Every structure is written in C-alpha cells, then in structure tokens.
Amino acid sequence: MGGDVARLRNMATTTYMSSVDDARRGLVRYPPDFEHQYRSAGFWTRRSLPAELMFAASAHASEQALVTAEGTWSYQELFVAAQKFAGGLLTSTRLRPGDAVMFQMGNVAETVVSYLGCLLAGIRPVCTLPQHGVREISVLAKHIGARGLIIQADFGRGQLPTNARALVNSGIIQDVVVARGFAEGFGVSYQQLLASSGPALATALPYHHCDPRQIAVFQLSGEPPACRRSRLACMRSTPTTPAPGRTLWAGAQAAESCTHCRSCTMLAFRWLSNRRCSAARHSCYPTPLTSTPCSA
Numbered sequence: 518m519g520g521d522v523a524r525l526r527n528m529a530t531t532t533y534m535s536s537v538d539d540a541r542r543g544l545v546r547y548p549p550d551f552e553h554q555y556r557s558a559g560f561w562t563r564r565s566l567p568a569e570l571m572f573a574a575s576a577h578a579s580e581q582a583l584v585t586a587e588g589t590w591s592y593q594e595l596f597v598a599a600q601k602f603a604g605g606l607l608t609s610t611r612l613r614p615g616d617a618v619m620f621q622m623g624n625v626a627e628t629v630v631s632y633l634g635c636l637l638a639g640i641r642p643v644c645t646l647p648q649h650g651v652r653e654i655s656v657l658a659k660h661i662g663a664r665g666l667i668i669q670a671d672f673g674r675g676q677l678p679t680n681a682r683a684l685v686n687s688g689i690i691q692d693v694v695v696a697r698g699f700a701e702g703f704g705v706s707y708q709q710l711l712a713s714s715g716p717a718l719a720t721a722l723p724y725h726h727c728d729p730r731q732i733a734v735f736q737l738s739g740e741p742p743a744c745r746r747s748r749l750a751c752m753r754s755t756p757t758t759p760a761p762g763r764t765l766w767a768g769a770q771a772a773e774s775c776t777h778c779r780s781c782t783m784l785a786f787r788w789l790s791n792r793r794c795s796a797a798r799h800s801c802y803p804t805p806l807t808s809t810p811c812s813a
Contacts, residue, residue, distance in 0.1 A: 574593070608713060664691045666693045694706070
C-alpha cells in the first residue's frame with residue numbers, strides 16, 4: 518500500500534495535465550479581469566471542483582445524500598466509496614490524471630460513485646448514453662482521446678459488455694470498468710477497484726493538487742435547455758473552441774467554486790434541480806439525489 522501511495526503522489530505532481538495543455542486542446546479561459554473580479558469578491562476560492570465536493574461532503578457528512586431503489590447513502594458513505602474507487606482506478610488500470618473516460622451507466626448508485634471517483638482521481642468523465650452503440654462511442658472516444666470506459670453490465674438487454682469488448686479489441690478503448698457484472702477477461706470490475714484501495718490512498722489522490730483552471734468534465738450537448746441552464750449555472754461550464762461538428766462542453770474546474778455554490782456544486786450533476794445560485798439570494802442546500810431505475 519505504501520508503494521501505491523507514493524505512486525499516486527508522483528502522478529499528481531508529474532502527470533497531471535496543466536491548464537496550458539488544456540488550452541491547446543480547446544479550453545476557452547475566462548478573461549483575467551473576470552477572474553480577478555470574482556476572486557476579489559470572494560465568489561471563487563481557488564479550490565477545484567473535486568475539492569469543493571469534498572468540502573461540502575465533509576460539512577454535511579451524516580446527511581442523506583443519495584436515495585436509490587436499493588438503499589440510501591450519507592455524504593460520508595458516498596465519498597468514502599468514491600475515494601476508494603479513485604484509488605483503485607489509478608492503481609489497477611492504466612488510466613492517469615488528465616485522461617478522459619466514457620460513461621455508459623444508468624440511474625444507479627455506482628454511477629454517482631464512479632463519477633465522483635473519476636473527479637477525485639483527476640480523470641475527466643464523459644457522460645454518454647448507455648443506449649449508444651459501438652459506432653457512437655468510437656466516434657466520441659476518438660474525438661476527445663478517451664482511453665477508458667465505465668459501463669453498467671445489467672443495463673437494458675445486457676449489451677454493454679459485448680460492446681465494450683468490441684471497443685477494446687478495435688483499440689479504441691484501453692481500459693474498461695464493469696459495474697454490476699463481470700469483466701469477463703477484458704476489464705476490471707467496479708468491486709475490484711473498491712477492494713484494491715485503502716484509506717491511506719485518500720490523502721494522495723490527485724485532486725489535492727488540481728489546477729482549478731483545468732478541464733474537469735466533458736459534457737455531451739443535447740439535454741433539454743432547462744437542464745442545460747441549471748447545469749451551467751452550477752458548474753460554470755466553459756465551451757470549448759468552436760469547431761465543425763463539435764458536440765462537447767468542457768467544464769472548467771473553476772467551480773473554484775463560487776462560495777455561494779458549494780451546495781449547488783455538491784449536486785452539480787443533478788441536472789433536473791430547479792435550484793439557482795446567486796450572491797444576492799442563495800437558496801441552495803444539500804438535498805438527497807433521487808435515483809429511479811431506467812426502463813430499457
């Protein structure tokens with residue numbers, strides 16, 4: 518375990534892509550005077566998105582965070598699992614901070630844990646639809662250079678493991694994490710990642726050294742406008758440089774977060790929230806995420 522801790526610390530300081538690297542990949546930075554204004558007013562704290570998530574989780578550790586058909590999770594339980602997932606992802610796969618990972622998951626607890634775990638590991642989630650086939654995932658993965666894929670094996674008719682194997686065999690995807698099922702020789706299971714990581718790794722996770730100006734997540738466009746406005750209000754996403762056929766949003770880590778947005782940021786991925794964040798009237802506070810099973 519000691520060797521894993523040293524390895525994670527080395528990853529955090531030597532392999533994490535800089536904001537300069539992200540700018541070359543198309544990230545549009547906020548104007549310097551804009552950044553200065555928000556920091557001077559105390560709205561931005563220089564903390565990254567995952568750091569803000571951890572801050573909010575610690576402040577509300579015993580409160581109910583996630584409700585699914587299979588049980589409930591407190592913030593502490595949710596983030597302990599996310600830290601284990603993050604450590605396992607970096608020690609049991611070839612994925613490294615700065616890599617992008619495709620998500621094909623439904624409304625299950627593993628989706629939330631995996632998403633948070635990726636952020637804590639400095640890995641950038643790309644939320645796609647579990648209904649996407651091999652062709653769609655191939656195009657998207659090539660477009661952003663994604664090296665990993667996280668799937669829910671029991672979603673729908675159970676086609677995602679077969680699709681994942683095809684993506685690995687074609688060389689499009691390098692590492693696959695399989696939740697709620699077996700990896701079957703082409704990846705690693707979600708449970709294996711949790712079991713391979715211990716509490717000691719939590720202090721060495723890359724998010725501790727994350728540059729808030731970097732890309733945090735990639736978001737496919739196409740959700741309903743009301744959801745998109747809510748997400749953008751919470752996550753302060755920055756559009757990548759326009760290009761023909763560009764379909765992705767790059768969410769800046771600059772949830773350096775508005776100090777009024779800590780609770781919002783905690784639930785930034787809860788697109789259907791109608792809550793808003795403003796300096797004048799802040800109505801956000803942690804409320805449980807509700808997960809309902811998807812129909813196939």
